[in-house]
Amino acid sequence: MNIYIIFLLTVLILNGCANTPKTTDINQESDSEKSKQFMSELPKSRYGNPENYCVLGKCYNTLKTAANYKEKGIASWYGPNFHGRLTSTRETYDMYGMTAAHKTLPLPTYVLVTNLHNKKSIVVRVNDRGPFHDGRIIDLSYTAAARLDILRTGTGLVEVTALDYRDPLVKLMLANVTSPQSKSQTITE
Numbered sequence: 223m224n225i226y227i228i229f230l231l232t233v234l235i236l237n238g239c240a241n242t243p244k245t246t247d248i249n250q251e252s253d254s255e256k257s258k259q260f261m262s263e264l265p266k267s268r269y270g271n272p273e274n275y276c277v278l279g280k281c282y283n284t285l286k287t288a289a290n291y292k293e294k295g296i297a298s299w300y301g302p303n304f305h306g307r308l309t310s311t312r313e314t315y316d317m318y319g320m321t322a323a324h325k326t327l328p329l330p331t332y333v334l335v336t337n338l339h340n341k342k343s344i345v346v347r348v349n350d351r352g353p354f355h356d357g358r359i360i361d362l363s364y365t366a367a368a369r370l371d372i373l374r375t376g377t378g379l380v381e382v383t384a385l386d387y388r389d390p391l392v393k394l395m396l397a398n399v400t401s402p403q404s405k406s407q408t409i410t411e
Contacts, residue, residue, distance in 0.1 A: 270310030270329040270351060277354050288331045288384035295359035297335065297380040299367030300352070309350035316363070320344065323352035323361035324382075332385045332396060335360065337370040337378050344369045345385065345395065 274283045305317040336343040346366050353361035372378035385392050
């Protein structure tokens with residue numbers, strides 16, 4: 223396993239994801255067997271995973287797997303106007319949780335999001351569809367955006383990397399990520 227991955231996961235585990243590590247190097251094994259079994263212990267949501275769907279005149283194809291997914295692009299965030307509404311997985315959206323929306327990743331998927339300007343990284347659970355604005359690849363919850371320092375600007379250049387839930391170090395790290403059933407928490411700037 224790459225030393226950078228071990229370092230990142232160790233820092234995240236020790237800090238309970240409160241302090242974000244500085245890293246951009248995450249490698250995924252690409253052998254075909256791992257790709258077939260990627261996220262095998264994280265069942266797909268009954269909702270939010272159609273083969274394809276259309277929103278605002280554009281159509282999207284949902285990925286069958288998140289294996290080897292890595293993309294750079296613009297992240298945005300969504301907050302009060304959606305707080306308390308249902309997500310695509312039919313969970314209640316909590317703007318204080320560590321969640322995100324993505325147009326094509328299987329729901330749910332855990333991803334590492336790194337702000338490419340300040341190198342801060344977080345792990346979020348993708349449980350919703352969006353953003354449906356041109357040029358944006360992920361919509362973060364209020365708390366996730368705050369931890370990446372993109373609240374004031376509204377958007378930021380990020381790298382999104384899917385995490386393999388079966389990896390023991392990732393499982394340990396994810397134990398520190400806010401669950402969908404957790405209580406809201408206050409974020410101060």
